[in-house]
Amino acid sequence: MSSPAQPLAASLVQSVDWLAIAPPTIAAVVGLVVLVADLFVAEHRKALLGWTSVAGLAAATLMLVPLLDGDRSTFCLTGDATVCSYTVDRFTLVIQFLVLGGALLAALLSVTALKDARKDLPEGEYWFLLLSSAAGAALLPASRDLATLIVALEVASLPAFALVGLRYGDRKSSEAALKFFLSSVTATAVSLMGISFVYATTGTLYLTQVADRIQHVDGQFHTLAQTGVVLTLVGFAFKTAAVPFHFWVPDTYVGAPLPIAAYLSVIGKAVGFSGLILVTVVALPSYADVWGPALAALAALTMTVGNAGALRQQATRAYSAVRLLAWSSVGQAGYLLVPIAAAAYSGDAEKSIGSTVAYALMYGAVNLGAFAVAALVGRTKVLNRVADYRGLYASSPVSALLLAFFLLCLAGLPPGIIGLFAKVTVFSAAVDAGLGWLAVVMAVNVVIALFYYLQWTALLFRAPAGEPEKHRVPGPVTAAIALTGVLGIALSGAPQLVLRFTDTGLF
Numbered sequence: 001m002s003s004p005a006q007p008l009a010a011s012l013v014q015s016v017d018w019l020a021i022a023p024p025t026i027a028a029v030v031g032l033v034v035l036v037a038d039l040f041v042a043e044h045r046k047a048l049l050g051w052t053s054v055a056g057l058a059a060a061t062l063m064l065v066p067l068l069d070g071d072r073s074t075f076c077l078t079g080d081a082t083v084c085s086y087t088v089d090r091f092t093l094v095i096q097f098l099v100l101g102g103a104l105l106a107a108l109l110s111v112t113a114l115k116d117a118r119k120d121l122p123e124g125e126y127w128f129l130l131l132s133s134a135a136g137a138a139l140l141p142a143s144r145d146l147a148t149l150i151v152a153l154e155v156a157s158l159p160a161f162a163l164v165g166l167r168y169g170d171r172k173s174s175e176a177a178l179k180f181f182l183s184s185v186t187a188t189a190v191s192l193m194g195i196s197f198v199y200a201t202t203g204t205l206y207l208t209q210v211a212d213r214i215q216h217v218d219g220q221f222h223t224l225a226q227t228g229v230v231l232t233l234v235g236f237a238f239k240t241a242a243v244p245f246h247f248w249v250p251d252t253y254v255g256a257p258l259p260i261a262a263y264l265s266v267i268g269k270a271v272g273f274s275g276l277i278l279v280t281v282v283a284l285p286s287y288a289d290v291w292g293p294a295l296a297a298l299a300a301l302t303m304t305v306g307n308a309g310a311l312r313q314q315a316t317r318a319y320s321a322v323r324l325l326a327w328s329s330v331g332q333a334g335y336l337l338v339p340i341a342a343a344a345y346s347g348d349a350e351k352s353i354g355s356t357v358a359y360a361l362m363y364g365a366v367n368l369g370a371f372a373v374a375a376l377v378g379r380t381k382v383l384n385r386v387a388d389y390r391g392l393y394a395s396s397p398v399s400a401l402l403l404a405f406f407l408l409c410l411a412g413l414p415p416g417i418i419g420l421f422a423k424v425t426v427f428s429a430a431v432d433a434g435l436g437w438l439a440v441v442m443a444v445n446v447v448i449a450l451f452y453y454l455q456w457t458a459l460l461f462r463a464p465a466g467e468p469e470k471h472r473v474p475g476p477v478t479a480a481i482a483l484t485g486v487l488g489i490a491l492s493g494a495p496q497l498v499l500r501f502t503d504t505g506l507f
Contacts, residue, residue, distance in 0.1 A: 027103075031128050047115070057103050071089045098364050129163050156271045190231050197227055233280070269360070
């Protein structure tokens with residue numbers, strides 16, 4: 001005779017869709033394997049850890065292919081199979097591809113960076129932290145409840161703090177890590193406060209249930225719900241490096257190992273923006289009148305301050321190339337915010353969100369490519385100034401041509417057709433939503449950005465100041481530059497491919 005406890009116990013047992021969770025799981029498991037293997041691998045064979053990590057990230061990325069055949073969900077409520085904590089849809093797959101592919105490129109750059117560091121960076125810890133952060137970043141776009149969302153956000157962020165400050169005895173690196181840590185912890189605290197208010201007023205953490213229940217909150221809790229929405233938005237604005245929460249970006253990028261700066265510029269943004277999209281468009285569509293104007297104002301402020309900061313960089317200043325890319329990434333964050341703000345006003349929110357996803361794909365490919373060339377130049381020019389790129393064409397023609405292409409993509413000029421296409425897509429999202437003033441601000445900022453992108457591009461082809469210095473390109477760096485170059489050129493040749501990603505499947 002079965003006991004009454006048995007049906008209850010059976011109802012609590014969930015079946016796990018292992019294929020759905022395979023990409024972040026593989027990254028996490030390989031990270032643990034590398035950490036343990038580091039104890040037993042001899043010093044002269046530590047490079048094996050790096051190649052194991054690269055293989056793990058490649059395998060995690062490839063595991064996205066079997067998931068293309070349809071949406072999957074797991075960790076669902078036993079009483080309602082439509083309410084789940086983990087969902088794999090088109091939006092999830094595109095962001096996971098961006099995150100894992102970006103982490104793979106950062107890992108390729110890291111193989112050479114660790115070899116050049118000569119024991120200044122502990123290899124086992126480095127690879128474990130990078131893989132852990134990538135696993136959290138891959139988990140986040142699939143998260144469909146606020147608890148999983150915050151856990152994924154912190155799993156992606158906490159290892160990144162350590163990676164920024166991992167270099168032994170480097171005060172610049174330690175200071176950068178501290179600024180990054182303090183700003184991110186503040187963001188998390190504010191987000192948690194906001195989420196606790198939302199939970200108090202709705203009684204649920206699932207995004208779809210929050211969207212339904214927050215519309216019917218008792219009048220006495222209305223102010224509490226509004227405060228929760230605002231605090232949650234402020235917390236995610238920190239994560240996206242939106243102005244005025246951007247102050248940590250330039251110093252963090254300069255202090256971090258260059259592959260980690262590249263990682264943060266793309267994967268860090270993908271994490272912040274995918275979290276912001278899930279919170280606003282999926283969980284809080286009824287509060288569009290609150291987050292719509294706020295994000296529109298943040299977008300205008302972010303792109304303006306970011307481009308102004310990049311414009312002020314002096315070519316002869318130490319680390320000016322990395323600083324310029326850092327300020328440029330702040331400006332690009334402003335462009336990425338535009339379609340999310342437009343989703344509040346548009347009759348087709350999915351199309352607006354698709355514009356952000358398409359722009360993120362373009363930005364990820366070309367920005368990682370620019371950082372890859374910067375990593376190459378930084379091997380011989382330790383201060384990595386913009387002036388150090390003068391005459392790069394004479395010493396490394398292919399690298400110079402590809403860097404010029406990446407910069408023109410970021411500027412939105414031919415032959416960087418994909419950059420122009422992405423900017424037009426974002427611009428049209430603002431116009432279609434009736435945000436004409438924001439489209440004008442964006443157009444002005446695009447013109448401002450042309451100046452510093454073209455100035456750097458022209459420098460590549462000027463006569464070198466002295467004897468051209470040949471740049472020996474290591475295999476992993478060659479692979480990273482080649483992959484980003486091929487992707488950028490392919491998308492510029494067929495920009496309509498990006499349109500396939502505008503159907504996010506979030507609705």
